[in-house]
Structures are given as structure tokens and as C-alpha cells.
């Protein structure tokens with residue numbers, strides 16, 4: 023099994039998009055469908071999707087859109103400044119705005135209380151706050167959001183990496199989402215593999231990153 027750290031994964035993503043011209047939007051869409059296939063839609067009908075403003079969040083919004091497309095109830099919570107978000111994030115956000123009544127921007131204590139109340143009623147929480155982009159300890163409102171997610175005791179799926187975990191070292195960078203299932207994209211990350219508690223909850227899903235991108239970064243094969 024190939025293992026990559028977060029810097030290698032980011033380089034592979036970049037190579038796929040910038041050199042091999044794989045559309046980032048396709049990778050985000052494939053990531054969302056890779057998570058959807060692990061959700062029993064006959065069992066789960068009311069979702070809380072908690073997103074950061076990076077591409078892990080874009081994956082989460084694309085998943086929310088695919089759930090809304092099936093008339094599932096989805097409560098979306100966004101943490102961070104959407105202005106900083108990627109085009110893939112913004113495109114998926116635009117569609118989610120057309121498909122659901124309200125999207126909650128979590129900034130204040132009241133927003134956190136509202137999120138906690140609503141999450142206590144859902145039956146599945148999607149963690150799309152941080153993935154391979156987490157590069158420093160989780161503090162402030164992000165730490166509070168993660169502890170709320172853990173405290174409401176619902177079935178939790180983390181997209182790519184449980185938010186709060188360092189994808190390279192497996193170190194807890196503060197609060198970490200206590201995921202029941204981790205759907206990691208394309209390759210196993212060293213930080214997940216080295217922690218048995220995470221490794222056994224992990225499934226790896228192909229999202230269409232060309233082997234050439236992987237070989238170019240891992241083996242330095244550029245031709």
C-alpha cells in the first residue's frame with residue numbers, strides 16, 4: 023500500500039490539476055460521490071454537514087448538494103471566511119443555496135448554540151472542516167465546533183481526514199473529530215495509517231487522480 027504525507031498528497035493534487043489538467047471540480051465531485059456511496063440512504067435521512075472554507079469544505083458542500091438532490095434533509099454549517107474559498111467551494115455553495123432554505127454561518131456564541139441544537143436532531147454528521155490542509159493547532163471557534171460535533175453523539179463520517187488530525191504525523195492538533203468512518207481520497211495518509219484507532223475506520227476511494235501524478239511525486243518520474 024502506498025502511504026503519503028500531507029505535503030505529498032497536496033503535491034499530487036496540484037500535479038493532477040495543474041500539469042495533467044484534471045479539473046479540480048471533477049476531483050471534488052468524485053470525492054463527494056465516494057463518500058455518498060458509504061451512506062445507507064434508506065437508514066439516514068437527516069444530515070448535518072459541517073464545512074470549513076478549503077477544498078475539504080468543497081467536498082462537503084458537493085456531498086450536501088448530492089444529498090439535497092435526493093430530497094434528503096440537510097443542515098449546512100460553514101465555519102470561516104467564504105471570501106477565501108476556492109471556485110469549487112463557491113460553485114457548490116451557490117447550488118446548495120438554491121436547494122436548501124437556510125445555510126448557517128457559524129461565527130458567534132448564538133451560532134454555536136444553534137448548531138449544537140440542530141446537530142442534536144440529525145442522524146448523521148459529515149465532517150468537512152479540515153483535510154490535508156490542516157497545518158497548525160486547532161483553536162478558537164474551530165475547536166469549539168469539533169467538540170460540539172463530538173459531544174452530540176451522532177454517527178460521524180469524516181471526509182479525507184478527521185478534522186483536527188495531522189495527516190502526516192497522526193498527531194492530534196487539538197480537538198479531533200471522533201469519526202465512525204473516514205473516507206480518505208485516493209491514497210492512505212501516513213497520519214491515518216500510523217494510528218490504529220483511525221486506520222481501522224478508514225476506507226480509501228479512487229477519485230480519478232492519474233497514476234502519473236502519483237508516480238511523478240512519489241518516484242520523481244517526470245516524462
Ligand SMILES: NC(=O)C1=CN([C@@H]2O[C@H](COP(=O)(O)OP(=O)(O)OC[C@H]3O[C@@H](n4cnc5c(N)ncnc54)[C@H](O)[C@@H]3O)[C@@H](O)[C@H]2O)[C@H](O)CC1
Pocket residue numbers: 035036039046049050053074075076077078079081151152153154155156157158159160161164181182183207229
Ligand atoms: N486539492 C484538490 O484539488 C483536491 C482536494 N480535495 C480535498 O481538499 C482537501 C485539501 O484542501 P485545502 O483547501 O488544501 O485545505 P483544507 O480544506 O484541508 O483546510 C482548509 C484551510 O484551513 C486553513 N487552516 C489550516 N489549519 C488551520 C487551523 N488550525 N485553523 C484554521 N484554519 C486552518 C488552511 O488555510 C487550509 O487551506 C483535501 O483534504 C480533500 O478533502 C479533494 O478531495 C480532491 C481534490
Ligand SMILES: [K+]
Pocket residue numbers: 078149150151152153180181182183184185
Ligand atoms: K475532514
